[in-house]
Amino acid sequence: MHLVIIGNGIAGVTCAQTLRRLRPEARITLVSAESAHHFSRPALMYLYMGHLRWPDVKPFEDWYWPENRLELVHDQATGLDVAGKRVLLARHPPLAYDALLLATGARTRYYDWPGQHLQGVQGLVTKADVERMSQATQGVRQAVVVGGGLIGVELAEMLRARRLEVTMLVRDQHYWGSVLPPEEAALVDEQLRRHGVRVRYATELAEVLGDAAGRVRAVRTAADEELPCQWLGVATGVVPNLDLTAGTAIETDRGILVDELLQTSVPGIYAAGDCAQRRNPPPGEAAIEPLWYTGRMQGETVAHTIGGQPTPYRRGPWFNSAKFFDLEYQTYGQVPAGPVEGQSSFWWQHPSAPLGLRLHYRTGGEQALLGLNALGLRLRHEVCDAWLRAGAPLRTVLEQLGAANFDPEFFPQHEASIVAAYSRQHPDEPPLTLRRRKGLLARMLS
């Protein structure tokens, strides 16, 4: 069997690795135009800031691929011959396949702003993007970043590392308004301020203004304000790469449409990762999940199906993490940005340090846990996952909170004050007793 994978991102690579394990005899070819070897896209920022070099962001050394008989083709796939089961390549002869995985990822989303094609306007998704950004921001004094999401803060951090003046334009009333509740957003806002980022909330980009040489010189906001800048970072999300499917029988919407098995409308052709859109995602799950983790899980799942063990994609409780300058963020399960009927939230925040924890739960009954947000605290994934799968009652979670503590040794433990804060807010409930201190440390002599 010959599996051809377009895209050597996390989805494509995980599929290749998994299939190699399941089907040692299979021939597996990874095609990618972007880079000869797989790299960590979330690590691009560290290249710009000089924390890491290119070899450091490659998850595997170069010997890994031939040793595991994963063939790499560094080339652009220019078209698909679906009937003939062939992939057309720009610089190589066509590749025949028995199964095809489209893991083509995503690219920066632009909103057709006037002037968006000016020099110095760009997003950050690819290796080429970060290289261009490195060049284009040299000698620049003022930069604007549009978009208040994860990549927006990363861009701000990168630019601040090179000491540019940075203004962020955020459409919502607070940072990442579609995802974070206001308390969490306030802690992120404090980080942005502390690191010298100017943030304009409730502000939208209307137009990019250029100079005579075709370079960006300012942006105009929807409120008709002009902000001078010599570089503009676009961080308003990503859109799936659909070039390859154009003109084929493969159905697409915003992304490449796939069923539960991650198969497209053409049998034998699959899609996973940022480019895939599920036709019928379960309630509460997004059709497109543009994340590293979901890319990895989709890649693994689809490899089972391709290898002859049809496996529907079930990713289990949601999780994600990020870092906003110095503030670490982890989330597990579902924590909505605003109030939802029938659900409640308990938020604890340290009186002085940037630390916060939210427990989100179903109101009434057992008060089953629905999700957790942690800022500045590390939580143990396994424990949170088990609680969420079991729908653990809030009171149990509070009493066992120590089991989820993943902070390093000697870090102050806040479980007691978290539980005390809960009891203060709910004086009519019976008192809580903190059962477990920290996880493994408590079992030190067990």
Add this chain to the structure above:
Amino acid sequence: MSFLAAYSDQPLAHPTPEPSAAERLWLALVALGLLALGVAALAPAGLRDTAFWLGLGLLSAGALGWSWRKFGGSRGVRHNFLWSRASTSRGAVAWAAGVALTGFYVVLYWWPAYLENLIRPLDGLSQLLRGRAADQWFLYGSFYTLAVLLMGGRALLKYRHSPYQRVRTASVMFFQLGLAWLLPGVLLALQQPEFYFTYFWPLKYDYLFPGGVQSLLQNGHLGAFMVGWGIIMSFVATPVLTYFFGKRWYCSWVCGCGGLAETAGDPYRHLSDKRREAWRYEVSIVYTVLGFIVVTTALLWLNAARGGALLGRFSDEFAQTYGFFIGSIFAGVVGVGFYPILGSRVWCRYGCPMAAYLGLLQKHFSRFRITTNGGQCISCGNCSNVCEMGIDVKQYAQRGEPIIRAACVGCGLCSTACPRGVLNLENGPREGRYQPSQLIHADSLRILS
């Protein structure tokens, strides 16, 4: 030329921003301090002491002031321009520093007479502490301790957001100052053997060689205590402590070599070679050194038991030869002199028999592991980058596997630097120690072989 590739990769980030005026001011003090020390080394006797102490004063003030300027601001690991600044990415400054350090070791070992002008100003201090005049080893020990303290101050500032790093840094500073500098001096003053309570066989191999034991035993009760201490530390305390805490209790909390690496070597930790090739060299060299010491110790005791019939005067010659190659060249010249080029733990990784012994215990008889947090790793590579022992930490993290490696000294930097909070140094039950996370399905493709 795959070997050179790792040394030539250019980072993306350039040019580096100019240091601020305040930073320059403090760095100028450091430079003036070095200049004054240079003057002291060459000056006539009259100027010597003043220049020496002025030099040390300026150097210390400059180093601490600069650290405070640089790291006193926002809290958190900030490695901006680490790989593009010449001083930390094997640029001209790094090579110059490496040559200067190596040169110092060469002069120290082979031509100490040239250090006379730096040794004499320490006579007063040496009389006070040790009741005798200074020699080149007192100079070396004093400089070494000062480096641990000053750069320890820097590390305390840089990592002050992490209680683990604060406690650990304070610990190496304490052990260097107290047990590797003050106490041996005091022992000398009391006409006792200059004994280092923080170094044990097989690192301080001669402490358990027949010759070493005999000479200690000539010192009455205290000598006997020292021999007993050495035996207990090597064969009882080391296995027990390593069982509970991993090799970190020694390598990154107590040991002086480790202490210097964790403080003065901290700016260079990322330079360690992470490639599989380097790991192959590591295991083939370091276990050979350990095996050599074990066999030699056994032979020497056999020889002693047979009244010297077996080896004759081999013992003395061995001590000299091994001491020269391993003690001077490996540990000193390459180990420390090459910090700015090869990273801070070259000796610990490739040459130290104690590290090899502790590593075997850690790998096979310990409760220590670095846990990875479920499926949260993004393969960014920050953990591998900061690992001074050259462990490619992300190989484990991205598969959800715990990190159980003989080499790991438990410095905790991978955990401190990880932007997703994935890594945690833990001591726990040995059952299931190797159990990978259920939330990520580790592929079975092998990495190290």
